[in-house]
Amino acid sequence: MSERTLRGRVAIAGIGETTYYKHGRSPDAEFKLALEAILHACRDAGIDPREVDGFASYGGDRSDGPRLAAALGIHELRFSNMHWGGGGGGVAAAVANAGAAVHAGMAHCVIAFRSLAQGQFARYGRGAQAAAASGDDAFLAPYGLMSPAQRFAMKITRFMTEHGIRHEALRAIALTSYFHAQTNPRAVMRGRPLDAAKYEDSRWIIEPFHRLFDCCMENDGAAAVLVVPAERARDMPHRPAYLLGAAQGGHHRSAAPVHNAPDYASAHFPTVARNLWSMAQLGPKDVDVLQAYENFTGGVLLGMIEHGMVSAEEANEFMVPENLRFDTGRLPLNTSGGNLAECYMHGLELVNEAVRQLRGTAPNQVRDPKVAMVIGGPMVTPVSSLILGTEETL
Amino acid sequence: MSKPYLPEGLPAPAQEPIALPYWEGTRAGRLVIQKCGGCGKHQWGPEWVCHRCHSFDLGWAEVAPRGRIYSWQRPHHPVHPALDGHGPYLIVLVELPGADGVRMVGNLLGDPMQEVTIGAEVEAVFEPHDGYTLVQWRLVG
Numbered sequence: 001m002s003e004r005t006l007r008g009r010v011a012i013a014g015i016g017e018t019t020y021y022k023h024g025r026s027p028d029a030e031f032k033l034a035l036e037a038i039l040h041a042c043r044d045a046g047i048d049p050r051e052v053d054g055f056a057s058y059g060g061d062r063s064d065g066p067r068l069a070a071a072l073g074i075h076e077l078r079f080s081n082m083h084w085g086g087g088g089g090g091v092a093a094a095v096a097n098a099g100a101a102v103h104a105g106m107a108h109c110v111i112a113f114r115s116l117a118q119g120q121f122a123r124y125g126r127g128a129q130a131a132a133a134s135g136d137d138a139f140l141a142p143y144g145l146m147s148p149a150q151r152f153a154m155k156i157t158r159f160m161t162e163h164g165i166r167h168e169a170l171r172a173i174a175l176t177s178y179f180h181a182q183t184n185p186r187a188v189m190r191g192r193p194l195d196a197a198k199y200e201d202s203r204w205i206i207e208p209f210h211r212l213f214d215c216c217m218e219n220d221g222a223a224a225v226l227v228v229p230a231e232r233a234r235d236m237p238h239r240p241a242y243l244l245g246a247a248q249g250g251h252h253r254s255a256a257p258v259h260n261a262p263d264y265a266s267a268h269f270p271t272v273a274r275n276l277w278s279m280a281q282l283g284p285k286d287v288d289v290l291q292a293y294e295n296f297t298g299g300v301l302l303g304m305i306e307h308g309m310v311s312a313e314e315a316n317e318f319m320v321p322e323n324l325r326f327d328t329g330r331l332p333l334n335t336s337g338g339n340l341a342e343c344y345m346h347g348l349e350l351v352n353e354a355v356r357q358l359r360g361t362a363p364n365q366v367r368d369p370k371v372a373m374v375i376g377g378p379m380v381t382p383v384s385s386l387i388l389g390t391e392e393t394l
Numbered sequence: 395m396s397k398p399y400l401p402e403g404l405p406a407p408a409q410e411p412i413a414l415p416y417w418e419g420t421r422a423g424r425l426v427i428q429k430c431g432g433c434g435k436h437q438w439g440p441e442w443v444c445h446r447c448h449s450f451d452l453g454w455a456e457v458a459p460r461g462r463i464y465s466w467q468r469p470h471h472p473v474h475p476a477l478d479g480h481g482p483y484l485i486v487l488v489e490l491p492g493a494d495g496v497r498m499v500g501n502l503l504g505d506p507m508q509e510v511t512i513g514a515e516v517e518a519v520f521e522p523h524d525g526y527t528l529v530q531w532r533l534v535g
Contacts, residue, residue: 126473130405138407139439142528143501144400145485147473154465154487161465161512207468207482257439259487260497264464 005279008394010099011233011240014047014226015352016040020188020343024119026220034063034115035071037222041111045226046237052226054079054110056098058090059346063115063222079107083248083384087124087148088114088293088339088377091347093384096246098227108228114348115222123218124148139258149215149296152379153206156298159265160209163312167209169319170297171199173333174213174340176324177294181337184363186349188219189341214297216339223348225355241355241388244371245280247272248384255381267302267378272385276307280387284308287387288369289332289357291350292378294339299378307375307385326364335364350374351386358390398521399501399530400483403476407526413440415454420527423520427493429455438496459518460534461488464497466510482506488516488531503532 018028018036026033042049052074055065065080079101083090091114098110118124125147133141140146159165178194181187194213202212233240254261254268263270277283284307292300301319304310309331310318324333336342336353343349354372356362370393376384409417419426427438432449436457443450465487472478484502489495502510503519516531 125471132408133405134408134410136439137405138410138413140499141405142400142407142523142526143485143499144404144469144473144477144483145499146405147471149471150467150469150473150485153467153469154485157467158465158487158512204468204470204482206470253445256445257441258497259499260438264487264497 006096006099006103006243006246007279007281008242008244009103009230010227011230011242012095012225012355012388013228013233013236013238013240014041014045015224015355016042016044017186017223017345017349017352018221020186020345021220022188023123023218023220026117026119030115030117030120031063031067033117033220033222034068034113037113037115037224038068038072038111041224041226044238047109047226050074052109052111053077054081054098054101054107056081056083056094056101056110056112057114058083058085058094059087059114061114062121079110085380085382087295087380088347089380089383090248091293091351091376091384092246092374092386093248093376093382095225095227095351095386096243096248096384099243099246102227102229110227111224112227113222113224114346116346117220118218119220125218136257149206149210152296152299153210154259155265155379156209156296159302160298162265163315165301165312165315169301169315170209170214171196172319172321172324173294173297173300174199175321177334177338177340179321179325180335180364181341184336184342187337187342188217189337209298210296213340216295217344219344221343221345223345223352225348225351239359239390241358242391242394244282244387244389244393245276246384246386247275247279248382250381250383267299267306268381268383269303269306269378269385272383273307276385276387282371282387286371287331287373289335289354289366289372290375291334291338291354291373292375293347293350294334295377295379303375303378326366332366335362335366347374347376354388358388398523399503401476401480404474406523409526412442416440417526419456420520420529424456425459425518425529426454426456427496428452436493436496438498457490457493460492461490461498461516461531463487463510463512463514463516464489465512466502468506484510486510486516486531498529500529500531503530
């Protein structure tokens, strides 16, 4: 019986993105942004876009696969996939779903993508404006609990309080992202450096752990990756970024209603991380560069802890910018600026950055990385994460 | 009738059929949640099946309106037009030890800038609105 795994079976052969804009500033419609990112990924991989035969996305992306297939005149659509769950929880899962389809022979050449134009559609930071709240929201919205930050804030409060972790540990994440954005031509926050004083002076979004700079931006743009079988990727222009491991989901009742998840103060990675390491046949110490989705800095820390990258006990000491920078860091983090300072593209920009790091073409290039990891949007359900590697990790 | 904790104009609860006994209970000043007829355990929020024993025989039972603060937050940024200019307020997650540890979300009454302690004991306060009643919480003692 063959081993059931994606390890080394598929690779990302192309990456693409649009210009990244502040929210509401895109001159282009959301669907056009999706098309541009996909065409860029195909060009990067040196393939005719008509050869694409599948699309995978997440977060309820409005640019649906069949319409993309028609607009691009692709020859044949073989895989059309939307991953359940909100926000960026599904970013790694979308790439893995594309990979699973390719490996299973259901498709040959699949695009995983995300497109967002929040000027054209609604923003995330304001609650729904409906008069009546139904489902879970009936027990939350009347109390003024509506935004993503508010949905997660009490997980962070509980975790940080239980473990005595200081806000400075989260500040380090924000400072690192802004530091990296200053040398990334794609970054929306390039030219807007952040230091500790500016961070500490920023307004509270939510006490006790969400200052303005602990929260992601909201942006317009699109990003895409092209997933093909590993053997095909070897004949394509760029060094392949092989999928070594991927996992998605959530542990026991992590989606329980009205904040009743038994393990509440969690980013929901305990079982996902176990499955990820198991498929990758690697451990936290093997990761050379980490891209961890920042919806909020607290989620980054929780995700890192649940993947074993740092322990709660050592978080205060370890989480300082020097340990997280691309040049001096023991664990380089969010080397493009990520959701905080490059672009909030629901984490797809983190996948592109992981690929660039392995190719050796990132603006803040870590020295000779072999293993790059992406942690998808923490604290939602389902969550997902993935590990990419160079040829020598196979 | 005293003033509600938050300004009027926030979304009202839809009071859907699955949760109707809860909303009827709050209007009568009683805290009523789901209790499984199969295994006798409480669960919250409302669901069609018991997550422990898979019984569909989910009844409703009054529980002691007392709990402990499990976690909290103090939002400053207004997430709804009704909150524009209102200023910070407190949201608490309350664990009910008398009801198998289920948790409920509400506002913590009193000074919005008060210090909040995880584990502090609270009791329910029923806050009437036009057509529905919210369960709020205040510190005990």
